[in-house]
Amino acid sequence: MASFRISSKLLISQTIVFLLSALFLILLALTAHAAMAIQEVKSSKGITAWLVEDYSVPIITLRFDFDGGSTQDPTGKEGLANLMTGLFDEGAGDLDSNAFQARLDDSGAEMGISEGRDGISGAMRTLAERKDEAFELLRLAIEKPRFDQAPIDRIRGQILAGIVAGERDPNTAAETKWLRAVYGNHPYSRPDEGTRESLESITADDLRAFHKATFALSGLHVAVVGAIDAKTLQSELDKLFGGLPLQQSLRPVADTELKLDQQLQVEYDLPQTSVQLAFPGIKRSSPEFYAATLMNEILGGGTFTSRLFEEVREKRGLAYSVDSGLSNREHASALVVTTATRSDRVAETLAVMRETIKRMADEGPTEAELAAAKKYMVGAYAINNLDSSGAIAGTLVDLQINKLGIDYMARRSDLINGVTLDEVKAVAKKLLSANPAVMIVGPALADGSKG
Numbered sequence: 001m002a003s004f005r006i007s008s009k010l011l012i013s014q015t016i017v018f019l020l021s022a023l024f025l026i027l028l029a030l031t032a033h034a035a036m037a038i039q040e041v042k043s044s045k046g047i048t049a050w051l052v053e054d055y056s057v058p059i060i061t062l063r064f065d066f067d068g069g070s071t072q073d074p075t076g077k078e079g080l081a082n083l084m085t086g087l088f089d090e091g092a093g094d095l096d097s098n099a100f101q102a103r104l105d106d107s108g109a110e111m112g113i114s115e116g117r118d119g120i121s122g123a124m125r126t127l128a129e130r131k132d133e134a135f136e137l138l139r140l141a142i143e144k145p146r147f148d149q150a151p152i153d154r155i156r157g158q159i160l161a162g163i164v165a166g167e168r169d170p171n172t173a174a175e176t177k178w179l180r181a182v183y184g185n186h187p188y189s190r191p192d193e194g195t196r197e198s199l200e201s202i203t204a205d206d207l208r209a210f211h212k213a214t215f216a217l218s219g220l221h222v223a224v225v226g227a228i229d230a231k232t233l234q235s236e237l238d239k240l241f242g243g244l245p246l247q248q249s250l251r252p253v254a255d256t257e258l259k260l261d262q263q264l265q266v267e268y269d270l271p272q273t274s275v276q277l278a279f280p281g282i283k284r285s286s287p288e289f290y291a292a293t294l295m296n297e298i299l300g301g302g303t304f305t306s307r308l309f310e311e312v313r314e315k316r317g318l319a320y321s322v323d324s325g326l327s328n329r330e331h332a333s334a335l336v337v338t339t340a341t342r343s344d345r346v347a348e349t350l351a352v353m354r355e356t357i358k359r360m361a362d363e364g365p366t367e368a369e370l371a372a373a374k375k376y377m378v379g380a381y382a383i384n385n386l387d388s389s390g391a392i393a394g395t396l397v398d399l400q401i402n403k404l405g406i407d408y409m410a411r412r413s414d415l416i417n418g419v420t421l422d423e424v425k426a427v428a429k430k431l432l433s434a435n436p437a438v439m440i441v442g443p444a445l446a447d448g449s450k451g
Contacts, residue, residue, distance in 0.1 A: 036052060036386070036392075036409060037052065037053070038050050038051070038052055038396065038406055038409075039051045039052075039053070039230050040406055041224075041230045041233050041234055041237070042234070043234045043235070043237040043238045043242070044234065044238060045237075045238045045242045046217075047217060047220070047222070047237040047238065047241050047242065048222070049222035049223060049224055049233060049237055050222070050223045050224070050396045050399075050400065050406060051223075051224045051225075051228070051230055051233055052223075052224075052225045052226075052392055052393075052396070053226075053227075053228070053229060053230075054225060054226055054227065054389065055226075055227045057226075057227070058127055058128045058129065058227050059125060059126070059127060059128065059226050059227060059389065060124075060125070060126055060127075060128050060131055060224065060225075060226040060227055060228050061123070061124070061125045061224070061225045061226050061389040061390050061392075061393050062123065062124045062125075062138075062222070062223070062224050062393065063121070063122070063123050063222070063223050063224075063390070063393035063394050063396070063397045064121070064122045064123075064220060064221065064222045064223075064241075064397065065119045065120065065121045065122070065220070065221045065397050065400075065401060066119060066120045066214050066215055066216070066219045066220055066221075066248070067118070067119055067214075067219030067248060067250065067401075068081070068118070068119060068120055068213075068214040068219060068248065068250055069081055069115055069116045069117050069118045069119045069120060070082060070115050070116070070117055070187070070190070070192045071117055071118060071187040071188070071253045071331070072210070072213070072214065072250055072251055072253075073187070073190065073194070074206075074251075076198055076201060077194075077198055077201060077202055077206055078190045078191065078194040078195060078198040079159065079191070079192070079193050079194015079195070079198050079199045079202065080194070080198075080202055080206055080207070080210050081115040081120065081192070081210065081214075082115050082159065082192050082193050082194065083152070083155060083156060083159060083194070083199065083202055083207065084115070084145075084147075084207050084210055084211060085113045085114050085115045085120060086155040086158075086159070087145060087147055087151055087152065087155055087207070088111075088113040088122075088141045088142075088145055089101060089104060089111060089141065090145075090146070090148070090151035090155065091145070091146035091147075091148050091151060092137075092140035092141045092143075092144050092145050092146055093140040093144045093146075095140065095146075096146065096148065097146075097148065097150070097151050100137070100140075100141075103133075103137055104137050106133075107126070107130055107133040107134045107137060108126065108127055108130050108134075109124060109125065109126040109127075109130065109133070109134035109137070109138075110123075110124065110125045110126070111123070111124045111134075111137070111138060111141065112124075113141070115192065117187075117188060117192070117329055117330075118329060118330040118331075119401070120214060120215075121397075122138075122142070123390065123393075123394075124138050125389075125390065128226065128227040128228065131228070131236070135236055135239065135240055136239075138240060139239060139240050139241075139243070142215060142240065142241065142244070143215075143243045143244060145207075145211060147204045147207045147208060147211075148204075149204060152202075152204060152207070156199055156200075156202070159193050159194070159199060160196060160199060162193060163191075163193055163194075163195065163196060163199075164196075170266065170268040170270065170441060171274075171441065173266060174264075174266040174274075174439060174441040176191060177264060177266055177439075178264060178276070178439050179191075181259065181262060181264055181437065181439075182258045182259050182260075182278055182334075182437050183256060183258070183259070183332070184256070184259055186254070186256040186331070186332070187253060188256070188329065188331070188332060212245065212249075213248060213249040213250065214248060214250070215244055215245075216244055216245040216246060216247055216248040216249075217241060217244055217245070217246050217247075218246060218247045218248050219248040219250070220241060220244075221397050221400040221401055222237065222241070222397070223392075223393040223394075223395075223396035223397045223400070224393065225389040225390075225392045225393045225396075226389055253330075253331055254331065255331045255332065256331055256332050257280075257332070258278055258280065258281075258332060258334050258437065259437065260278065260279070260280070260434055260435060260436055260437045261434070261435040261436070261437070262437050262438070263437075263438040263439075263440070264437070264438065264439040264440070265439075265440050265444065265445070266439065266440070266441045266442075267442070267443065267444050268441060268442060268443070269443055270343065270441070270442045270443065271342075271343065272340045272341065272342060272343065272442065273340065273341060273342070273343045273346045273440060273441060273442025273443065274338070274339070274340040274440075274441045274442065275338065275339050275340070275341065275346065275349065275350060275353075275438070275439070275440055275441075276336060276337070276338050276438070276439045276441075277336070277337040277338075277353070277357075277436040277437070277438050277439075278334050278335070278336050278337075278436055278437040278438075279334065279335040279336075279337075279357075279431050279432055279434055279436045280333070280334065280335065280430075280431050280434050281326055281327060281328065281332075281333025281334040281335050281431070282326065282328075282333055282335075282427070282431065283328070283333055284328045284333075284402050285402070285403075288423070288426075288427045288430075290415050290416055290418075290419050291419050291423040291424045291426070291427040292326060292335075292427045292431065293326060293377070293416075294365075294370060294373045294374065294377065294416070294419055294424055295360070295364075295365065295424045295427055295428045295431075296324055296325065296326050296335060297373040297376065297377060298360070298365045298369045298370070298373050298424075299324050299337075299356075299357070299360050299428075299432075300322060300323045300324025300325075300337055301323065301324055301325060302373070302376065303321070303323060305372070305376075306322075306323070306324070307356050307359075307360065308322045308323070308324065308337065308339075308353060308356055308357075309321075309322055309323075311352050311353075311355075311356045312339060312349060312352055312353060312356075316348075316352060318339075318341050318342075318345055318348065318349045318352065319339045319340060319341045319349060320340070321339065321340075322337070322338070322339035322353070323337070323338060323339075324336065324337040324338075335431055335432075337353065337357070337436075339353070343442050343443045346440060346442070346445060347445065350438070357432050358432070360428050360432055361428055361429050361431075361432035361433045362429070363425075364421070364424055364425030364428045364429070365421070365424055365425070365428070367421055370419075370421055370424060374416055374417055374419070377416050378412075378413045378416055378417070381409075381412065
């Protein structure tokens with residue numbers, strides 16, 4: 001559950017901020033292909049952050065991530081990480097929930113913390129002139145969350161209401177069944193929000209223990225973008241994070257392979273049937289990653305230019321959209337293809353998808369397709385990843401997590417352009433020759449046939 005609070009008392013008008021932000025986006029677009037000056041800043045306590053100075057608007061954006069996430073939820077306490085992140089603006093230090101939120105509101109800052117499968121992510125955006133107030137509140141939330149019982153019960157109730165609503169939602173039910181089927185007993189198979197039973201079992205002591213184990217410097221990644229210089233950031237890093245323990249205490253999580261070659265049918269009386277196929281993926285650290293990314297762009301990643309779009313929508317009108325994507329988690333990878341079609345045309349749609357995927361596995365792409373995919377991937381990176389201060393900061397944190405190096409953006413074009421046609425053909429055969437896991441959500445297929 002993401003915790004995100006936005007102040008209603010910015011000291012400068014929202015209209016001016018909006019206009020300045022719009023100008024900032026324009027400036028970013030105009031300079032998208034220019035070299036971005038990324039500085040590595042290390043504090044006196046050894047805390048490292050990547051910094052992009054930008055004084056176009058008087059705003060500082062900070063992103064951070066701690067290794068861990070919901071994979072660290074103990075058995076029987078599923079939903080612990082999610083509940084914990086929902087409580088970070090519900091009191092810290094000497095400030096109870098009401099006092100903390102009032103101070104945050106007065107500071108004119110935005111703060112959010114949320115859990116993922118493999119990490120706990122946080123963000124703050126503040127006016128540069130109000131950074132001292134904003135950063136002090138963020139420090140308290142990071143270092144000294146209160147976990148008072150009344151907020152715990154209230155946030156737990158909100159999450160439980162979502163779980164109850166999800167039990168009546170076919171897509172939520174299907175996702176739960178899918179995760180259990182393809183991940184088995186791995187932590188990735190568990191719902192991030194937990195279950196009714198697991199949520200009820202979580203205590204304030206559980207939350208404090210999880211926080212202590214996770215919020216430590218050994219698993220921290222930080223990026224800052226905006227109106228702050230390196231020397232100032234050095235001291236701010238020590239203030240923000242210097243009071244945390246040095247080492248995380250994370251439970252080991254094993255890597256896992258998806259359980260493929262199975263078909264799941266989740267029956268609901270819906271006008272459209274959704275279809276999902278999962279194939280083996282590729283690790284982010286693999287030398288084949290860029291070949292796999294280019295292959296995926298040609299197969300289904302390019303929304304209006306891919307083979308799947310051409311065959312499923314353009315030629316036959318079977319679906320409004322169809323796409324594929326690489327999923328890269330820390331302990332599992334997959335290539336997932338999704339679409340939705342009329343319930344009486346599921347078998348036909350699946351047959352076309354399978355044939356298109358098989359042709360890619362058998363023949364690979366053409367030289368022209370590969371050249372177009374390379375051009376798009378090189379050119380679209382700035383638009384997709386660098387179009388705002390928050391996006392830049394988030395991208396820099398991701399680069400740190402994936403150990404890609406501070407010079408990655410300068411090297412990325414060469415890494416993509418260096419991929420050969422034979423390498424793409426090889427990775428297509430490797431990934432797409434497997435029998436996928438298939439999930440169909442909608443009315444039962446006619447005559448019980450399989451897709």
